[in-house]
Amino acid sequence: MEILFLAHRAPFPPDRGDRIRSFNILSYLAARARVHLVAFVEEDGAIAPEHRARVDECILVRRTKPQVRAAAEALATGRPVSLTAFADCRIKTAVNDLLARRSIDAIYAFSGQMAQYLPGQFPRVIMDFVDLDSAKFAAYAADAHGPMRWMMQREARLLHAFERQVAGRVTASLFVSEPEAALLPGSLAVENGIDTLRYDPALVTPVPADHPLIVFTGQMDYRPNVDAVAWFAERVMPLLPDAHFAIVGRAPTPRVRALAGPRVTVTGEVADVRSWLAAADVVVAPLHLARGIQNKVLEAMAMARPVVASPAAAEGIDHAGTLRVAVQPEDYAATIRELLAGPEQADQLGTAARRQVIGRYGWDARLKPLDTLLGLGPA
Structure with missing residues (x-):
C-alpha cells in the first residue's frame, strides 16, 4: 500500500x-x-x-x-x-x-x-x-x-x-x-x-533546583503559551513567595523574556525538557485557550509529576483524577502550596498519573x- x-x-x-x-x-x-x-x-x-x-x-x-x-x-x-x-x-x-x-x-x-x-x-x-x-x-x-x-x-x-x-x-x-x-x-x-519509554523519570537526571520548582513547558512563541505563562507569573507567583517558576521552551517572545527575574527563569531551548520535568515539584498548564489534548500535560504525567492545569488544558484528557484543576490565581496557589507541603501526596498523585498514561495513552x-x-x- x-x-x-x-x-x-x-x-x-x-x-x-x-x-x-x-x-x-x-x-x-x-x-x-x-x-x-x-x-x-x-x-x-x-x-x-x-x-x-x-x-x-x-x-x-x-x-x-x-x-x-x-x-x-x-x-x-x-x-x-x-x-x-x-x-x-x-x-x-x-x-x-x-x-x-x-x-x-x-x-x-x-x-x-x-x-x-x-x-x-x-x-x-x-x-x-x-x-x-x-x-x-x-x-x-x-x-x-x-x-x-x-x-x-x-x-x-x-x-x-x-x-x-x-x-x-x-x-x-x-x-x-x-x-x-x-x-x-x-x-x-x-x-x-505518549512515548512512556522515553518519558520515564527513572532514565533522567533532574536539573539542580535550590527552591521549590514549578515548571511550564511549551513552544514559547505560541500565543496561548505566552498568555498562560504571563498570567501565571504575574497573578499566581506573587502568592507563592518561596517558589521558583521555570518557563521551559524554545523561541521565547520579548513578552516572555521580560518575565525573567529572581524567581522566574526563562530557559529558551533546552537539550532535554525531561530534565526540567524531572526536577519539577509541580508542573503547571494554566492555558486559557487550549485545543485538543495537550502533549505537555501527557509528558508531565508520564514523568510522574503532579500537574495543576486549567479546565481548558485538562479537557479531553482521561486523567481519572490524577491531575488537579484550578481556575483562579488563588486556586492555583492553594493547590500548589498543598502539593509542596505534602511531598508524599504529590508523589502519589504523580505515580498515579504515570500509571494512567501508560494504560491509556500508548x-x-x-x-x-x-x-x-x-x-x-x-x-
Missing part, C-alpha cells in the same frame, strides 16, 4: 506538539505501508538518517512567505489567511507529480492548511484537522479589539466554511479529542499518545483506528 502524507510542518524532529503527533502517525503508517512525504519546512537543514529512512519519497519545501503578504493575498482573494500563508505552487506541483507517478492508495493530510492540496476526487482521504482552527480564531476574536477583532472574526467565519466543505468530501475527518471532534459533526477523535493503542480507516495491514 502507498500513502501520500501531507504536512504543514515536516514531522521531524518530534520536538513540539504538532510534530510529535505527525511524527508518530507517520511512523505508524510507515511500519505498515510505503509512505511518501510532502511537507513544508521553516528553515533549511539536514534530515537525520533515521528520520529520512521512514519514508520513500521525501519532498520538503521551505516556507518563506511573509505574514503581511499572506494577509494581503487573503484580503484580495476572500480566503482565510491560514490558507494563503501555506499556499505554494511548489507543493501543488509536488502533489500532482506524485499522484501522477505513483500508485497512491490513500492520502493523509495533516492540519487544515494542507487540505487545499487535496485532489477534487480521490477514493480514500483522511483529513487530520488536529484542532478546529475556526474555533481557535473565534476565541481570539472574543479577546481582540478594533481591526484585529474584525480580522479574527473574518478568519473564524471563512475557516469554518472551509472546514465544513473539506469534511464533506473526505473519507474521514479526525481531531485530537472527543470535545474537538464534536465541533464538526461526523468527525472522529484519534487522540494523541501511541499504538491510540492510532489503532487508522488500520480500519486506511485499510492497513499489520506492522
Whole structure:
C-alpha cells in the first residue's frame, strides 16, 4: 500500500506538539505501508538518517512567505489567511507529480492548511484537522479589539466554511479529542499518545533546583503559551513567595523574556525538557485557550509529576483524577502550596498519573483506528 502524507510542518524532529503527533502517525503508517512525504519546512537543514529512512519519497519545501503578504493575498482573494500563508505552487506541483507517478492508495493530510492540496476526487482521504482552527480564531476574536477583532472574526467565519466543505468530501475527518471532534459533526477523535519509554523519570537526571520548582513547558512563541505563562507569573507567583517558576521552551517572545527575574527563569531551548520535568515539584498548564489534548500535560504525567492545569488544558484528557484543576490565581496557589507541603501526596498523585498514561495513552493503542480507516495491514 502507498500513502501520500501531507504536512504543514515536516514531522521531524518530534520536538513540539504538532510534530510529535505527525511524527508518530507517520511512523505508524510507515511500519505498515510505503509512505511518501510532502511537507513544508521553516528553515533549511539536514534530515537525520533515521528520520529520512521512514519514508520513500521525501519532498520538503521551505516556507518563506511573509505574514503581511499572506494577509494581503487573503484580503484580495476572500480566503482565510491560514490558507494563503501555506499556499505554494511548489507543493501543488509536488502533489500532482506524485499522484501522477505513483500508485497512491490513500492520502493523509495533516492540519487544515494542507487540505487545499487535496485532489477534487480521490477514493480514500483522511483529513487530520488536529484542532478546529475556526474555533481557535473565534476565541481570539472574543479577546481582540478594533481591526484585529474584525480580522479574527473574518478568519473564524471563512475557516469554518472551509472546514465544513473539506469534511464533506473526505473519507474521514479526525481531531485530537472527543470535545474537538464534536465541533464538526461526523468527525472522529484519534487522540494523541505518549512515548512512556522515553518519558520515564527513572532514565533522567533532574536539573539542580535550590527552591521549590514549578515548571511550564511549551513552544514559547505560541500565543496561548505566552498568555498562560504571563498570567501565571504575574497573578499566581506573587502568592507563592518561596517558589521558583521555570518557563521551559524554545523561541521565547520579548513578552516572555521580560518575565525573567529572581524567581522566574526563562530557559529558551533546552537539550532535554525531561530534565526540567524531572526536577519539577509541580508542573503547571494554566492555558486559557487550549485545543485538543495537550502533549505537555501527557509528558508531565508520564514523568510522574503532579500537574495543576486549567479546565481548558485538562479537557479531553482521561486523567481519572490524577491531575488537579484550578481556575483562579488563588486556586492555583492553594493547590500548589498543598502539593509542596505534602511531598508524599504529590508523589502519589504523580505515580498515579504515570500509571494512567501508560494504560491509556500508548501511541499504538491510540492510532489503532487508522488500520480500519486506511485499510492497513499489520506492522
